[in-house]
Amino acid sequence: xxxxxxYTEHFRIETRQHExxxxxxxxxxxxxxxxxxxxxxxxxxxxxxxxxxxPSRFTATLYILPPLVTVVYGVQRSRRTDRRWNITNWSxxxxxxxxxxxPVINGGRRAATRSEWLGRRxxxxxxxxxLARSAALGGLVERWLGDKDVPAGAxxxxxxxxxxxxxxxxxxxxxxGRKAHRxxxxxxx
Numbered sequence: 635x636x637x638x639x640x641y642t643e644h645f646r647i648e649t650r651q652h653e654x655x656x657x658x659x660x661x662x663x664x665x666x667x668x669x670x671x672x673x674x675x676x677x678x679x680x681x682x683x684x685x686x687x688x689p690s691r692f693t694a695t696l697y698i699l700p701p702l703v704t705v706v707y708g709v710q711r712s713r714r715t716d717r718r719w720n721i722t723n724w725s726x727x728x729x730x731x732x733x734x735x736x737p738v739i740n741g742g743r744r745a746a747t748r749s750e751w752l753g754r755r756x757x758x759x760x761x762x763x764x765l766a767r768s769a770a771l772g773g774l775v776e777r778w779l780g781d782k783d784v785p786a787g788a789x790x791x792x793x794x795x796x797x798x799x800x801x802x803x804x805x806x807x808x809x810x811g812r813k814a815h816r817x818x819x820x821x822x823x
Contacts, residue, residue, distance in 0.1 A: 667709040670721070674701040731757055 650662030678701045682689075689697045708721030715723065734757060737746045 667705060671705040674704060
């Protein structure tokens, strides 16, 4: 497998909001981050309003701080994938842990059966080892993770030894010539 290196940074062209309701924002806030923050505040504060009611002096921090911290750290560029925000990697990780991954079999020609999916234990085991060792939550975590056995129908991994072939122009011309010759013979009949 070939790996490449990018020595120049990818272009980051982003629109900025320089003014909100007549208030000058200086160099401006990136609009995508602003829209993400507004959406998070609406969803978070709406849920808290339904659950807790209007904020008091003591709960005002709970209404303001979690979406703010999520936006500030979430819109920073990821160290794993430099084109993504941190919040994208977080959401992909949560999606993988909750829903799992459907394996691609034979280039997608066949859908994976349920026994071929990665189980909850395989996805969560590295994250829950500490909880499973604790006396209070160990039994609950083990019950939630499921059996340690490999499901029926799932076997050992298959190691492929694929060999790429490079066809030159002469082989392509021969193959094309055979097809053209066949088409001419079929047209005569």
